[in-house]
Amino acid sequence: MVWNVTKFYLLEQWRNKWTTFSQAMAPLIFLIFSLVIKNTMENDHIVDLLVKSQFLPFTLLILIFSLALSLNSLLLSEKKEDGTFLLLKRTDLKLNSYFMGVALGIFIIFNLFLILFMFSYKVLIGIDGGAFLRICLFANVTLLCLYPASYILASFFKESKKVVAVLTPITLLLMFSITMPSMFAMIQDQNPHIYYKFLFWNPMMIMNDFTLLELNVVASPWLPTYQYLFILIGISAVLWFAALRMFKIADPD
Amino acid sequence: MELKINRLSKRYGNKQVLDDFSLSFKSGRTYLILGKNGAGKSTFVNILSGNLKSDGGEIRLEEGGEECDLESNCVFQYQSFNSFRFLKVKEVIRFFSTITADAKEDSKLYELLSLDRIQNQLVENLSGGERKAVSLYLTFLLNKRVVVLDEPFSELDIEKKFLLGQHLKEKLAVQNVMAIIISHEISGYQELFSDVVIMDNGKVLEAGKTQDLLDKYKNSPFQGLEGVFHSLTGKYIEVS
Numbered sequence: 001m002v003w004n005v006t007k008f009y010l011l012e013q014w015r016n017k018w019t020t021f022s023q024a025m026a027p028l029i030f031l032i033f034s035l036v037i038k039n040t041m042e043n044d045h046i047v048d049l050l051v052k053s054q055f056l057p058f059t060l061l062i063l064i065f066s067l068a069l070s071l072n073s074l075l076l077s078e079k080k081e082d083g084t085f086l087l088l089k090r091t092d093l094k095l096n097s098y099f100m101g102v103a104l105g106i107f108i109i110f111n112l113f114l115i116l117f118m119f120s121y122k123v124l125i126g127i128d129g130g131a132f133l134r135i136c137l138f139a140n141v142t143l144l145c146l147y148p149a150s151y152i153l154a155s156f157f158k159e160s161k162k163v164v165a166v167l168t169p170i171t172l173l174l175m176f177s178i179t180m181p182s183m184f185a186m187i188q189d190q191n192p193h194i195y196y197k198f199l200f201w202n203p204m205m206i207m208n209d210f211t212l213l214e215l216n217v218v219a220s221p222w223l224p225t226y227q228y229l230f231i232l233i234g235i236s237a238v239l240w241f242a243a244l245r246m247f248k249i250a251d252p253d
Numbered sequence: 254m255e256l257k258i259n260r261l262s263k264r265y266g267n268k269q270v271l272d273d274f275s276l277s278f279k280s281g282r283t284y285l286i287l288g289k290n291g292a293g294k295s296t297f298v299n300i301l302s303g304n305l306k307s308d309g310g311e312i313r314l315e316e317g318g319e320e321c322d323l324e325s326n327c328v329f330q331y332q333s334f335n336s337f338r339f340l341k342v343k344e345v346i347r348f349f350s351t352i353t354a355d356a357k358e359d360s361k362l363y364e365l366l367s368l369d370r371i372q373n374q375l376v377e378n379l380s381g382g383e384r385k386a387v388s389l390y391l392t393f394l395l396n397k398r399v400v401v402l403d404e405p406f407s408e409l410d411i412e413k414k415f416l417l418g419q420h421l422k423e424k425l426a427v428q429n430v431m432a433i434i435i436s437h438e439i440s441g442y443q444e445l446f447s448d449v450v451i452m453d454n455g456k457v458l459e460a461g462k463t464q465d466l467l468d469k470y471k472n473s474p475f476q477g478l479e480g481v482f483h484s485l486t487g488k489y490i491e492v493s
Binding site: 004012015081082083084087088089090092093 | 302303304324325327328329331335336337338339340344348349351352353354375391395397
């Protein structure tokens, strides 16, 4: 049943390919900028640093955000609106199987994009095979951690249009909470890690720090990887708990 | 199997849309719920489907005195089908067939609803009538013992309405289904309904066997169920 749901979900996404590809547009822009600076700037060291510290991590973070939050919360709110869940409840498909099937579909789409982007960056700046694999694995863990937040988001809004409206400030919050402290730290000539204790709740910060470590941009991470994994598991557990309590398959009028 | 509705009530602000609504529905019978817009028909169906909470009252499905699960025995045909917009009609049907253990294909209904003509079209590109046809087909595909249809005949052409009425009558009788149909379209379908429930202002004004009501209100200035409705409410039902 789960695989059946995944197959039909992927088929629907393929037919609705512009919506799916639009999720990869922002990461693609970062990749294009990387290509441009690689071909226009002469100082290879600075190019490598820029790509490794800014463009590549942001490609990954936005891709995770788009697939974990944006794509699924839009789907959930649309399905609530059009009564799909109520109809599915009348079949022998358990809704949990439906949600797992969709999640599997999203993971497949995410990994296709992820490998494509990572491979492009590998060609561009050269990424060690081990680092390539570890970054991909960690990106999947971060996606899994953030994924339940899409159910929470879809719980708050009855209409998919409202979900779209609220996604922008959430993006800004999750993304700028990483760049801003780095900028403040740079101005004060300090290590950005001093601000990380205020950002432990943000899986994007963890993903960013891990990526920078793997790409040898920073010498040491704020916390060891196993502690990052514990935090991600903790955040995921809290989000799943909230999602299970909040998400309803239909909003009573 | 019997569906018992006991003192159901629902209020929106100051408006009482369902007021002490009590009824009983039995298997093998086809019920028409007739009322003007705002009579409370859709509110009743929404509560029955679990899409809306009632303020009070009880809904109970029984078989041989034992309570049965309403959710697993009941299916609702919604006025329009907007789900799975980027799947083709045949793919939607295949999907629902694979996730329903007792799915029952009906080639005659498929043909009657002209699904063979639109089977390769995406749901996204279907007209209102075509979406309605898909919704109706899926309702019967799920093969449940209680079927609730909301305006099944609207947006269908005259010939299809007639043929569909005939087919549903045979189908519902053979399968011993309890069918509850909300429809304004009663002209020409009288024979389909074994029982009629007349609603107005959230209340049941009259409920009984179609023929009994026709006999009881035979002196109405209008013929058939329109006449019954007019005698009870003093209003005209909009027949399409």
